[in-house]
Amino acid sequence: MFADYTWAELGSIFAMQGFSGLILFSVLLLMALGLAIIFGQMGVINMAHGEFMILGAYITYLTSNLFSTYLPELFDAYFFIAIIFAFIGTFLLGALVEWTLIRHLYKRPLDTLLATWGLSLILQQLYRTIFGPREVGVTLPDWMMGSFQVSEMIEVPVNGMIVMVITLFITLGVFLFLQKSRKGKQSRAVVQNRAMAGAVGIDTARVDRFTFALGCGIAGIAGATFTMIGSTGPTSGQLYIVDTFLVVVFGGAASLLGTIASAFSISQAQSIMEFFLSGSMAKVLTLLTVIVILMLRPQGLFSLKVRR
């Protein structure tokens, strides 16, 4: 399959596909980050994660409409405000869901799976009722469109660059937050040893709610970012949920570094193969490889050494 191309062409193909793989990597990583906190740290299977992401996307869509009607002079900057709105909206919904649903089910992981699937169906229908069944897209400000011309054959789209930069910041932020801040340390303590954390005076129920809501909020940011490269429909979230879970499981559930590594390898493999095979076959091969590796190494790429 390589024989038809010259070396220079092959190099450019790999660079271009590698770059579109990087964009995919950013989206996967942003989605997986929230899930890595909710699923990897707390052990809650949130099948409605995709719908939280879509909520973020819809909030961005609303904000962009709001700005273009009432504040057209500030339209260039709406995106950053939309991200903040998306985070707040999904964070609040996450806290509500934790309070009504999840907190009753911490000891029954399989049941959280079914209950959150039910939640995802309800949210999907809600989106369909409110925003209509058709996909919506946002208008990007002019400075976010276009592309850099790196060499004769290699082009780099601007919105892709922005997605990557945002991902970088969020990832770094989450990492620092969990490692350094007081709240982050508390939530890690609760996850590692609930009884002990409670004994030293941490309000575990509150920390649980906060951690869950934080994971949802990051999904909301992912959704907001997602609007820059694709349109949003009521069922868009469902398309990503399996991939995202696989990313988290493949990376080793409790390891943020593992999540990054696995999002990177999955997205690169898929996007490079996509050029040579059909899109569906590339996806089949990637997922199949991930599953085979998981069967051989169930703990994922990076596993924490803990006593169980």
Place this chain on the structure above:
Amino acid sequence: MLQTKLRSLAPKNDVVSFLILAAILLVALPILFDIFRLNLIGKYLTFAFVALGLVLSWGLGGILSLGQGIFFGLGGYAMAMFLKLEASNPENTQIQSTPGIPDFMDWNQLTELPWFWEPFHSFGFTLFAIIALPALFAYIIGAAMFKRRVGGVYFAIITQAIAAILTILIIGQQGFTGGVNGITDLRTLHGWDIRTDSAKYILYFINVMLLLATLVAAQYIRKSKLGRLLVAMRDSEDRVRFSGYDVANFKIFIFCIAGIFSSIGGAMFTLQVGFMSPSLIGIVPSIEMVIFAAVGGNLSIFGAIYGALIVNWAKTILSESYPELWLFAMGAMFIAVVLAFPKGLAGIYESYVQPWVDKKLKAIQDKKAKK
């Protein structure tokens, strides 16, 4: 000796439930409904096979598979491939550029039958494949996972991913599989037209008899030593392991059984509905199959059948008249079953209806004794 064994296998309550179910399915429903509705009920009952398998693997064994659609699809596609080959004999397909191959292959510029379609010319092989394919598939998945002690949540996610992969594969390989439309336009089984009303009646009864037979098999497994071991494993896996049992083998076995049940259901689906498509395999249908078992009660083999009937019935009624409401209802059902009724309909029956029935029965018996 034989009598005590029989009694332990089939307690009086279960025999009564079985007879009631058989009477409903074999007598009441065929009398009450016309053939169009009866055919729909037959379709719902094919999902009851899957729900039965889930009761065994999930309710008893604690193994939640979100990929039962895979097995439903394997059985369904095996049957559909056989019927399609019969429907595309050279006389029927002489307008194609390559007569004698299924129409969708011709549309996709295939000029000969792919190798894996060849064996499905034989009905015997097809029946064999309906049992053997899911068993083999389930064995591979189960052996790879359970031997390495992967279970619970991870198993659920990975089976779900496999269902997703299979759907993408079938849709992508249009020329070999019929793509997103699936395999349609099925006509005859050994020259017997399956689309007529009388054929639909016969297929309905075959379906019910198969379902009842599966039910007996499930009851046997439930009451045997294996069934008790499964419950023990679900509740305390390590204890069973330390008692010297090979936990993985039991899990693989019950997962294979659940797969075979689903596959039979899939084959009957193809026969009664007349097509098979990837829309019955993927993530969404697979997880819907779980809700059939959950609504019925994931510990009750009778509940599974009623659950499949009621949920599907509600789906048809609601989506005919209020399509928007259906997803809300379905979502609420998931949440309610988990939060409020963990044992489903069977649990409600056991804790409210049965005590009442027992009291009435006892009152009648006391009256008789007094006389």
